[in-house]
Amino acid sequence: MVSEPLLNAVKVTKSFGALRAVDQVNLQVYPGSITSVIGPNGAGKTTLFNLLCNFISPDQGEVFLAGEPIHRLPPHRIARRGMVRTFQVARVLSRLTVLDNMRLGAQGQTGENFWCTWYQGRAISRQERQLRDQAMAILESVGLAAMADTYAGALSGGQRKLLEIARALMSEPKLLLLDEPAAGVNPRLIEQICEYITALNRQGLTFLIIEHNMDLIMSLSDQVWVLAEGRNLVEGTPAQVQTNHQVLEAYLGC
Amino acid sequence: MTGYLVFVTTSTAILALFSLGLNLQWGFTGLVNFGHVGFMILGAYATVLLSLQGVPLVLATGAGVLLGVLLALVMGLTTLRLREDYLAIVTLGIAETLRLVVLNEQWLTQGSFGVQGFALPFAGEDYKLLLMWLCLGVLGVVFWGLERLVRSPWGRVLKAIREDEEVVKALGKNVFWYKLQALMLGGGIAALSGAFFAWQETSIYPEDFQPQQTFDAWTVVILGGGGKNLGTVLGAVIFWAYTSLTRFVLPNLVPLDDARLGALRIMIIGLLIMVLIRWRPQGILGKKGELTLGK
Numbered sequence: 001m002v003s004e005p006l007l008n009a010v011k012v013t014k015s016f017g018a019l020r021a022v023d024q025v026n027l028q029v030y031p032g033s034i035t036s037v038i039g040p041n042g043a044g045k046t047t048l049f050n051l052l053c054n055f056i057s058p059d060q061g062e063v064f065l066a067g068e069p070i071h072r073l074p075p076h077r078i079a080r081r082g083m084v085r086t087f088q089v090a091r092v093l094s095r096l097t098v099l100d101n102m103r104l105g106a107q108g109q110t111g112e113n114f115w116c117t118w119y120q121g122r123a124i125s126r127q128e129r130q131l132r133d134q135a136m137a138i139l140e141s142v143g144l145a146a147m148a149d150t151y152a153g154a155l156s157g158g159q160r161k162l163l164e165i166a167r168a169l170m171s172e173p174k175l176l177l178l179d180e181p182a183a184g185v186n187p188r189l190i191e192q193i194c195e196y197i198t199a200l201n202r203q204g205l206t207f208l209i210i211e212h213n214m215d216l217i218m219s220l221s222d223q224v225w226v227l228a229e230g231r232n233l234v235e236g237t238p239a240q241v242q243t244n245h246q247v248l249e250a251y252l253g254c
Numbered sequence: 255m256t257g258y259l260v261f262v263t264t265s266t267a268i269l270a271l272f273s274l275g276l277n278l279q280w281g282f283t284g285l286v287n288f289g290h291v292g293f294m295i296l297g298a299y300a301t302v303l304l305s306l307q308g309v310p311l312v313l314a315t316g317a318g319v320l321l322g323v324l325l326a327l328v329m330g331l332t333t334l335r336l337r338e339d340y341l342a343i344v345t346l347g348i349a350e351t352l353r354l355v356v357l358n359e360q361w362l363t364q365g366s367f368g369v370q371g372f373a374l375p376f377a378g379e380d381y382k383l384l385l386m387w388l389c390l391g392v393l394g395v396v397f398w399g400l401e402r403l404v405r406s407p408w409g410r411v412l413k414a415i416r417e418d419e420e421v422v423k424a425l426g427k428n429v430f431w432y433k434l435q436a437l438m439l440g441g442g443i444a445a446l447s448g449a450f451f452a453w454q455e456t457s458i459y460p461e462d463f464q465p466q467q468t469f470d471a472w473t474v475v476i477l478g479g480g481g482k483n484l485g486t487v488l489g490a491v492i493f494w495a496y497t498s499l500t501r502f503v504l505p506n507l508v509p510l511d512d513a514r515l516g517a518l519r520i521m522i523i524g525l526l527i528m529v530l531i532r533w534r535p536q537g538i539l540g541k542k543g544e545l546t547l548g549k
């Protein structure tokens with residue numbers, strides 16, 4: 001590809017004690033693509049996500065978003081620059097309603113400033129209504145609209161995964177990092193999620209996805225990166241990766 | 255009797271104010287503050303010492319509140335980036351340290367002799383009654399302000415932090431700064447309650463500010479159900495109703511001296527809280543549904 005990578009990780013390394021969970025890993029995500037990271041359990045995929053978003057700071061290595069270094073920025077600043085992540089085990093804000101979970105995702109809210117809550121009442125209620133509409137539209141498309149006013153803690157595991165993706169979308173990201181979006185979701189819903197991801201991707205949203213579901217990976221991805229034991233194994237198009245003997249070995253042990 | 259009613263109402267309002275600060279910190283934001291009384295010490299002593307120096311009462315009170323806010327800032331800056339139990343330990347330590355400073359720095363505070371004869375907001379026969387109305391008025395204003403805040407998007411961020419701060423970080427909010435704000439605002443409110451405490455007592459002593467004050471506030475907040483401002487006010491009402499009732503009723507029932515009776519009253523409160531947490535953990539005003547939610 002000719003364009004600059006949107007996300008570029010260079011030799012990122014993290015050890016937990018003696019364990020090198022992520023060892024000199026490189027990764028590039030090109031704008032407009034759907035890029036996947038696969039690898040056996042414990043390969044370091046989730047840890048890599050944590051490093052990219054600086055939820056855990058890397059021992060070594062650099063991360064660039066749209067050409068700018070982000071590995072020293074605190075996580076919330078990285079999110080504000082348009083790279084938003086979800087969690088492998090969906091984390092919802094239990095005692096907030098589904099709608100409030102959604103509204104929390106929105107960036108640049110006037111009402112989140114302490115002083116503004118006192119004298120910008122009008123502007124804030126207008127924004128809240130606007131966010132409600134925006135949230136309802138997204139909830140509609142993931143089939144959670146009917147649950148808008150229930151506590152998020154009452155959702156099932158699969159619904160939580162959907163809410164997490166929906167909430168991340170409220171922040172209008174440029175790059176969305178999904179950690180196993182299809183885990184624990186029923187097959188029909190997985191299909192829906194796939195369609196949804198494709199649709200969003202057509203609208204210009206870039207994805208970086210960790211997944212174990214091979215059907216999903218192969219049908220969605222433009223580029224696949226394979227990790228094993230904390231290292232880059234291979235990378236390529238789904239077709240290339242699928243037939244690579246190293247990958248088969250790492251995954252199937254044959 | 256009216257005199258006692260006025261006393262109880264004033265005390266309830268002050269306790270409610272004090273506890274509302276803790277409710278903002280713990281009930282809404284999830285910050286474990288075991289040194290809430292530290293803010294009260296600062297508020298009370300700063301107000302009376304400054305007014306003794308001739309500083310107008312409003313300014314002296316403002317300075318007390320500001321000191322409370324600054325204390326929260328220091329506590330927060332030093333501990334909020336660490337694991338959450340550090341805040342609990344540090345707040346407890348700082349509050350005790352402050353009490354000991356007040357006890358020992360006699361040149362400033364007259365130590366255990368206490369401070370008396372400072373300026374009061376009103377004068378004359380109706381002092382207690384007027385003070386009661388002032389307390390209720392201030393409580394009303396603070397309550398209104400807090401309700402407005404916790405219903406705003408700002409409050410939504412606090413509640414979200416209480417639920418899971420990693421999520422809030424991932425969504426681009428500066429979690430540290432919001433925690434700091436909650437701690438400072440709660441500290442300021444507690445410092446304000448300290449000024450009222452001083453005016454009600456008309457003299458203050460270091461031993462007025464034992465850790466027990468903090469735990470009374472915890473009792474009140476838990477009674478009402480954390481994260482409910484109305485619950486906290488109700489908790490304060492119940493607390494004082496209980497205190498006054500047992501003060502009159504218990505001496506007639508059990509043949510114990512005053513000190514032991516005091517201990518017994520606290521024991522019963524502890525027992526009640528255990529029962530409450532077992533049978534109605536969401537507090538009196540809390541919704542049962544919230545508790546059965548999976549994390």
Ligand SMILES: Nc1ncnc2c1ncn2[C@@H]1O[C@H](COP(=O)(O)OP(=O)(O)OP(=O)(O)O)[C@@H](O)[C@H]1O
Pocket residue numbers: 016019021039040041042043044045046047048088
């Ligand atoms: N906070 C931590 N402390 C210590 N070890 C950790 C920590 N986080 C991850 N690890 C270890 O790092 C390795 C990589 O874990 P990681 O969660 O990144 O794997 P993964 O590729 O996401 O696996 P899965 O597919 O099962 O989700 C594992 O061996 C794990 O035990």
Ligand SMILES: [Mg+2]
Pocket residue numbers: 045046047088
């Ligand atoms: Mg993982």
